[in-house]
Amino acid sequence: xxxxxxKFGGTSLATVEKIFxxxxxxxxxxxxxxxxxxxxxxxxxxxxxxxxxxxxxxALHDAREYDVxxxxxxQITAGLMALAxxxxxxxxxxxxxWQLPINTNGDHGKAHIQSIETGEIINRMCxxxxxxxxxxxxxxxxxxxxxxxxxxxDASAVALAAALEADLCNIYTDVDGVYTSDPRIVTKARKLDxxxxxxxxxxxxxxxxxxxxxxAELAMRNKVIVQVLSSFDSVPGTLLxxxxxxxxxxxxxxxxxxxxxxxxTLTGIPDRPGIAAGIFGPLSDASVNVDMIVQNASDDGSSxxxxxxxxxxxxxxxxxxxxxxxxxxxxxxxxxxSDVVKVSVIGVGMRTHAGVAKKMFETLAxxxxxxxxxxxxxxxxxxxxAEEYIELALRSLHTAYGLDTE
Amino acid sequence: xxxxxxKFGGTSLATVEKIFxxxxxxxxxxxxxxxxxxxxxxxxxxxxxxxxxxxxxxALHDAREYDVxxxxxxQITAGLMALAxxxxxxxxxxxxxWQLPINTNGDHGKAHIQSIETGEIINRMCxxxxxxxxxxxxxxxxxxxxxxxxxxxDASAVALAAALEADLCNIYTDVDGVYTSDPRIVTKARKLDxxxxxxxxxxxxxxxxxxxxxxAELAMRNKVIVQVLSSFDSVPGTLLxxxxxxxxxxxxxxxxxxxxxxxxTLTGIPDRPGIAAGIFGPLSDASVNVDMIVQNASDDGSSxxxxxxxxxxxxxxxxxxxxxxxxxxxxxxxxxxSDVVKVSVIGVGMRTHAGVAKKMFETLAxxxxxxxxxxxxxxxxxxxxAEEYIELALRSLHTAYGLDTE
Numbered sequence: 011x012x013x014x015x016x017k018f019g020g021t022s023l024a025t026v027e028k029i030f031x032x033x034x035x036x037x038x039x040x041x042x043x044x045x046x047x048x049x050x051x052x053x054x055x056x057x058x059x060x061x062x063x064x065x066x067x068x069a070l071h072d073a074r075e076y077d078v079x080x081x082x083x084x085q086i087t088a089g090l091m092a093l094a095x096x097x098x099x100x101x102x103x104x105x106x107x108w109q110l111p112i113n114t115n116g117d118h119g120k121a122h123i124q125s126i127e128t129g130e131i132i133n134r135m136c137x138x139x140x141x142x143x144x145x146x147x148x149x150x151x152x153x154x155x156x157x158x159x160x161x162x163x164d165a166s167a168v169a170l171a172a173a174l175e176a177d178l179c180n181i182y183t184d185v186d187g188v189y190t191s192d193p194r195i196v197t198k199a200r201k202l203d204x205x206x207x208x209x210x211x212x213x214x215x216x217x218x219x220x221x222x223x224x225x226a227e228l229a230m231r232n233k234v235i236v237q238v239l240s241s242f243d244s245v246p247g248t249l250l251x252x253x254x255x256x257x258x259x260x261x262x263x264x265x266x267x268x269x270x271x272x273x274x275t276l277t278g279i280p281d282r283p284g285i286a287a288g289i290f291g292p293l294s295d296a297s298v299n300v301d302m303i304v305q306n307a308s309d310d311g312s313s314x315x316x317x318x319x320x321x322x323x324x325x326x327x328x329x330x331x332x333x334x335x336x337x338x339x340x341x342x343x344x345x346x347x348s349d350v351v352k353v354s355v356i357g358v359g360m361r362t363h364a365g366v367a368k369k370m371f372e373t374l375a376x377x378x379x380x381x382x383x384x385x386x387x388x389x390x391x392x393x394x395x396a397e398e399y400i401e402l403a404l405r406s407l408h409t410a411y412g413l414d415t416e
Numbered sequence: 417x418x419x420x421x422x423k424f425g426g427t428s429l430a431t432v433e434k435i436f437x438x439x440x441x442x443x444x445x446x447x448x449x450x451x452x453x454x455x456x457x458x459x460x461x462x463x464x465x466x467x468x469x470x471x472x473x474x475a476l477h478d479a480r481e482y483d484v485x486x487x488x489x490x491q492i493t494a495g496l497m498a499l500a501x502x503x504x505x506x507x508x509x510x511x512x513x514w515q516l517p518i519n520t521n522g523d524h525g526k527a528h529i530q531s532i533e534t535g536e537i538i539n540r541m542c543x544x545x546x547x548x549x550x551x552x553x554x555x556x557x558x559x560x561x562x563x564x565x566x567x568x569x570d571a572s573a574v575a576l577a578a579a580l581e582a583d584l585c586n587i588y589t590d591v592d593g594v595y596t597s598d599p600r601i602v603t604k605a606r607k608l609d610x611x612x613x614x615x616x617x618x619x620x621x622x623x624x625x626x627x628x629x630x631x632a633e634l635a636m637r638n639k640v641i642v643q644v645l646s647s648f649d650s651v652p653g654t655l656l657x658x659x660x661x662x663x664x665x666x667x668x669x670x671x672x673x674x675x676x677x678x679x680x681t682l683t684g685i686p687d688r689p690g691i692a693a694g695i696f697g698p699l700s701d702a703s704v705n706v707d708m709i710v711q712n713a714s715d716d717g718s719s720x721x722x723x724x725x726x727x728x729x730x731x732x733x734x735x736x737x738x739x740x741x742x743x744x745x746x747x748x749x750x751x752x753x754s755d756v757v758k759v760s761v762i763g764v765g766m767r768t769h770a771g772v773a774k775k776m777f778e779t780l781a782x783x784x785x786x787x788x789x790x791x792x793x794x795x796x797x798x799x800x801x802a803e804e805y806i807e808l809a810l811r812s813l814h815t816a817y818g819l820d821t822e
Contacts, residue, residue, distance in 0.1 A: 063496060078491060
């Protein structure tokens with residue numbers, strides 16, 4: 011007997027048949043003697059439809075009303091899932107965010123869960139009733155509906171698991187676990203049995219779409235054991251655990267990539283203090299996230315070139331802002347390139363093993379792939395390369411780090 | 417300056433363009449110095465789609481979860497309408513049923529509104545903010561979502577008008593008012609400037625779809641002045657008012673019809689006490705509503721024939737229940753006919769004028785239309801006739817009672 015959370019994503023709830031498939035997962039756990047709370051996303055496509063309705067009405071919309079609209083999708087699946095579970099003879103009820111409540115901060119559209127009241131649902135779970143909770147939402151102190159941002163249902167599930175002190179948080183999705191790399195590109199990619207929280211966090215924020223990065227962060231902070239698994243196959247998935255719980259740790263656990271990158275280069279910047287702030291301040295004010303940054307001084311030290319990356323969707327806005335500030339910044343030329351990808355190798359083993367970055371650079375050089383920007387952290391090395399090399403780069407690195415299946 | 421409710425139905429909110437059209441109605445009222453609260457239905461088609469999802473999952477569903485699912489449609493339009501009004505530069509916010517709250521009894525799926533907390537929205541309306549409220553829903557004492565039944569948004573609007581002591585409750589729909597009869601059939605039908613509450617109530621319950629009958633009842637009980645009007649044309653609609661407020665009252669105000677009728681006849685019933693209870697008891701237990709009832713004794717008084725009508729959707733179930741009870745009931749034959757319509761003439765003037773029923777029977781007899789069942793009340797006469805005569809009957813009666821446009 012255990013207390014488990016079962017979270018189902020939109021593709022796992024896209025049709026009535028799939029909702030029943032999910033309900034049967036709940037039934038298995040109940041038959042196993044488990045206490046079960048279910049967290050649901052909206053049916054695939056619903057949230058996007060609602061988001062575009064709000065955009066059609068007003069590009070610059072009141073985020074509080076936006077949240078009222080887009081949170082409706084999970085309300086629908088919560089009721090439907092409760093009905094499906096009931097129809098299998100298992101007591102179930104839906105708990106909307108205001109009914110529990112799920113308390114968030116006031117940051118509408120990308121709110122954070124602060125606390126979840128669980129007294130009543132724990133009582134009922136102990137009596138065998140399944141609690142069905144809509145993901146992606148909560149209410150603020152002012153009793154307004156707040157959503158957690160796209161993919162926020164994963165975070166809802168992990169936060170609920172933490173609040174319920176659950177033994178396991180199962181994230182059911184359309185893939186059967188976390189892979190060493192994208193199996194659609196790297197056919198020799200292997201499913202990982204276990205992955206450290208930090209690695210998952212890096213993978214999620216570096217482009218792997220299997221779990222939302224805030225969910226990985228919440229799991230790490232609260233030591234929630236998360237399993238990512240398929241809602242369609244009955245095979246074990248990948249467990250997110252503490253680094254120490256992974257016995258045979260490879261130096262590199264996975265290779266992630268992100269196509270959502272655009273590169274901007276300013277040449278001939280006067281090399282004096284405050285220039286970086288002069289560029290990145292206005293970008294930050296406009297909510298443009300800057301990722302990788304490299305600065306090279308010229309030979310004589312009088313001027314420098316600055317290269318950095320932003321999300322593809324932010325490129326236009328970033329260029330505009332920079333042009334507006336040309337006079338103060340005093341750069342010579344403004345270059346940009348959106349045909350780039352970021353490739354990252356990730357592994358907690360890097361902390362104790364040298365040579366990981368070196369192997370990456372050598373492997374890419376051997377294949378004639380030019381590295382445009384480099385950034386590193388304690389457990390990852392990221393490089394920016396031309397988009398056309400993405401398949402070659404991923405496969406070569408996957409082999410080089412010994413990740414291929416035999 | 418007045419305090420007005422503006423209620424928009426699903427066809428008036430079916431697209432983003434139509435939502436803006438509705439928002440412009442709000443703008444007109446605000447520019448006129450009015451205080452405005454808006455009540456919205458779901459976008460046309462949404463509720464039906466949600467209802468069929470719940471049915472696909474479970475035919476005999478938990479009405480509490482059904483309500484969670486189907487109430488989502490109005491939540492969506494409430495947020496969208498608030499955004500549309502805001503984009504015209506007018507402050508607005510949505511108030512979900514739990515946020516006000518709108519309190520209902522516990523009769524899920526067909527709940528009644530008991531009270532609405534309005535203190536906060538009155539404060540804000542006085543400061544020029546528009547309150548946008550989803551129709552069709554409330555919350556029970558147990559804090560579960562409850563819906564009011566199909567068409568319940570009209571009732572929401574009238575209940576809110578009563579709670580806010582509004583001067584006027586405008587019900588915007590896809591027709592421009594209440595007509596003396598269905599203009600699609602009776603081309604000479606006239607729009608009524610005013611109609612008495614009781615007449616509207618009879619019309620609504622007798623098949624006219626322009627206003628939900630519970631809304632008419634609520635308006636009558638609370639003396640709410642309701643206007644039914646088009647959201648697309650800028651012409652005055654029809655006012656629901658007290659009988660006394662109608663100066664030139666015709667004897668008959670309108671002619672309604674309903675195709676949703678089926679006739680059941682039992683012949684050779686033993687003529688002894690308790691037989692009617694023996695038939696209608698089990699039907700009532702199965703929630704089959706019986707409408708018109710006629711009983712004829714045979715010549716020798718030993719047996720009788722009983723004819724009554726039920727909704728078309730209930731016919732199969734009603735027949736099954738009667739067959740199950742054949743032994744106790746002891747009838748000889750069971751006949752049924754679903755090719756029938758109910759035609760009703762309605763008017764508060766009947767209270768003081770004799771001969772209304774006689775004129776109806778004579779008019780139909782002149783056209784060779786056989787009357788199968790008759791039922792009367794203080795302000796209406798209804799007859800059941802063969803469906804094929806519907807157009808002929810409506811037009812002849814419309815002319816006979818002097819309702820035709822010149």
